[in-house]
Amino acid sequence: MASQLNNQLHFVLIPLMSPGHQIPMIDMAKLLAIHGIVVTIVTTPQNAINFTSTIQLSVQSGLKIQLLQLQFPATESGLPAGCENMDKLPSRSLIRNFFIAASMLQQQFERVFHTLKPRPSCIISGKNLPWTVETARKFKIPRIFFDAMGCFSFSCSNKLETSRVHENLSKFETFIVPDLPHRIELSQAKLPESLSPDSKDLSDVRDSLRAAETIPDGIVVNTFEELEKEYVTEYIKVKGNNVWCVGPVSASNKLNLDRAERGKKASIDETHLLKWLDMQEPESVIYACLGSICGLTSLQLVELGLGLEASNQPFIWVIRESEKSEGINKWIVDECFEERNKEKGLIIRGWSPQVLILSHKSIGGFLTHCGWNSTLEGVTAGVPIVACPLFAEQFLNEKLVVEVLRIGVSVGVEAAVAWGLEDEVGLLMKREQVKKAIEMVMDEGEEGEERRKRAKEFSCMAERAIEEGGSSYHNMEMLIQYVSSRVESTELLDY
Numbered sequence: 259m260a261s262q263l264n265n266q267l268h269f270v271l272i273p274l275m276s277p278g279h280q281i282p283m284i285d286m287a288k289l290l291a292i293h294g295i296v297v298t299i300v301t302t303p304q305n306a307i308n309f310t311s312t313i314q315l316s317v318q319s320g321l322k323i324q325l326l327q328l329q330f331p332a333t334e335s336g337l338p339a340g341c342e343n344m345d346k347l348p349s350r351s352l353i354r355n356f357f358i359a360a361s362m363l364q365q366q367f368e369r370v371f372h373t374l375k376p377r378p379s380c381i382i383s384g385k386n387l388p389w390t391v392e393t394a395r396k397f398k399i400p401r402i403f404f405d406a407m408g409c410f411s412f413s414c415s416n417k418l419e420t421s422r423v424h425e426n427l428s429k430f431e432t433f434i435v436p437d438l439p440h441r442i443e444l445s446q447a448k449l450p451e452s453l454s455p456d457s458k459d460l461s462d463v464r465d466s467l468r469a470a471e472t473i474p475d476g477i478v479v480n481t482f483e484e485l486e487k488e489y490v491t492e493y494i495k496v497k498g499n500n501v502w503c504v505g506p507v508s509a510s511n512k513l514n515l516d517r518a519e520r521g522k523k524a525s526i527d528e529t530h531l532l533k534w535l536d537m538q539e540p541e542s543v544i545y546a547c548l549g550s551i552c553g554l555t556s557l558q559l560v561e562l563g564l565g566l567e568a569s570n571q572p573f574i575w576v577i578r579e580s581e582k583s584e585g586i587n588k589w590i591v592d593e594c595f596e597e598r599n600k601e602k603g604l605i606i607r608g609w610s611p612q613v614l615i616l617s618h619k620s621i622g623g624f625l626t627h628c629g630w631n632s633t634l635e636g637v638t639a640g641v642p643i644v645a646c647p648l649f650a651e652q653f654l655n656e657k658l659v660v661e662v663l664r665i666g667v668s669v670g671v672e673a674a675v676a677w678g679l680e681d682e683v684g685l686l687m688k689r690e691q692v693k694k695a696i697e698m699v700m701d702e703g704e705e706g707e708e709r710r711k712r713a714k715e716f717s718c719m720a721e722r723a724i725e726e727g728g729s730s731y732h733n734m735e736m737l738i739q740y741v742s743s744r745v746e747s748t749e750l751l752d753y
């Protein structure tokens with residue numbers, strides 16, 4: 259037998275096809291490659307278009323990262339042609355079809371597995387891809403789960419699942435999440451769909467996908483220990499010892515070039531953007547972006563835009579391109595919003611180079627939906643947060659930012675929307691709330707200064723964590739060591 263002992267390790271990364279999963283896993287691929295690992299990222303042709311240039315940049319800098327493209331059976335699964343990413347899903351009713359299509363990648367992957375060189379040492383896969391568990395078993399390699407959600411939100415959800423204190427209460431009745439180091443008050447209205455008794459339509463899909471989370475050989479978490487120490491401890495208590503916090507993975511993008519290319523091709527010229535940012539006062543600009551998949555109504559976006567305008571701060575407002583964006587774009591033109599704010603406002607329609615923007619010295623606040631990646635990117639940039647959660651575990655992240663870390667202010671959204679059903683609820687926030695929260699974050703008094711100071715301290719900790727000698731750097735080495743020892747023991751058994 260040709261021994262692989264001491265041979266080159268090869269990690270295969272399989273992210274769910276959604277920006278919130280793919281982007282951090284590509285970041286993670288770079289970090290692994292910096293540690294000398296050969297990395298293959300499994301994707302599909304439409305997705306590959308978005309990150310080919312990022313991968314090329316990495317390859318040019320000497321990192322061993324490659325893409326493996328599998329055909330995504332969109333039309334065979336009842337999806338529109340080319341719909342290979344959750345950010346392209348036209349409606350909630352097609353989520354089920356999307357996961358069916360994603361599960362059909364298994365056979366293709368297993369057919370090409372033997373062509374991957376050197377032989378893969380492990381699979382790292384994200385949420386909602388349960389087939390990767392079976393495939394890893396089949397090829398006798400460890401399967402590591404990539405948790406893109408953080409330890410605080412996990413701890414809250416876990417305590418609620420086990421205590422069920424949230425059940426049998428009315429929607430807005432508040433309760434305290436039991437047994438946590440901090441006093442976290444929530445209502446059912448703010449909980450992720452998985453914990454909400456009202457959300458039954460996709461519960462079967464959720465249950466079957468959960469298999470992907472329950473039986474990993476180990477877990478990598480995109481967080482760093484210093485950020486949520488007590489909750490990392492709690493996470494390890496529940497999940498077992500093979501947990502490695504390796505974040506913030508976005509900090510792998512050290513150069514503006516990497517930051518500009520991250521995710522997708524930006525919908526704004528980088529030079530123009532940086533010139534605009536350079537012209538603003540330090541720490542004065544509010545950057546507002548609600549992530550990659552939310553589909554807020556035009557009425558809601560109008561409130562957000564008017565709130566930004568009323569705050570009197572310079573702002574960058576990212577408006578996601580979707581079937582719904584026609585209404586808000588028409589309003590912007592009809593009401594001359596862009597024209598009257600042309601001195602102090604920049605609108606990005608489509609994809610924004612978020613990490614590039616957040617790292618600029620003129621950014622003074624980040625109005626975010628509190629998706630975990632965005633939250634962590636705000637923390638890493640040392641920018642105070644204006645929390646505007648919408649769905650999933652975002653209200654839990656808001657609690658972390660506002661009440662535990664105390665680096666943010668809440669806009670005051672009281673109830674989550676179900677993803678894809680944004681049209682079914684009224685206004686989540688009014689312009690006055692947006693204005694007030696921005697004013698609080700930008701406040702130059704003691705409270706605002708203290709908040710900014712704390713934000714900067716966490717930013718320093720984040721940077722240190724992924725540098726040599728830092729906690730996340732060390733954890734990455736531990737992960738690699740674990741996989742290496744598993745490869746060796748499998749070979750000895752096979753011998």
Ligand code: UDP
Binds near residue numbers: 277281282547552
């Ligand atoms: N993102 C970006 N530009 C955009 C929108 C999103 O770069 O215009 C990135 C953002 O930096 C983050 C990811 O997309 O890394 C979104 O993940 P998150 O968990 O914050 O939210 P989701 O989109 O999954 O709701």
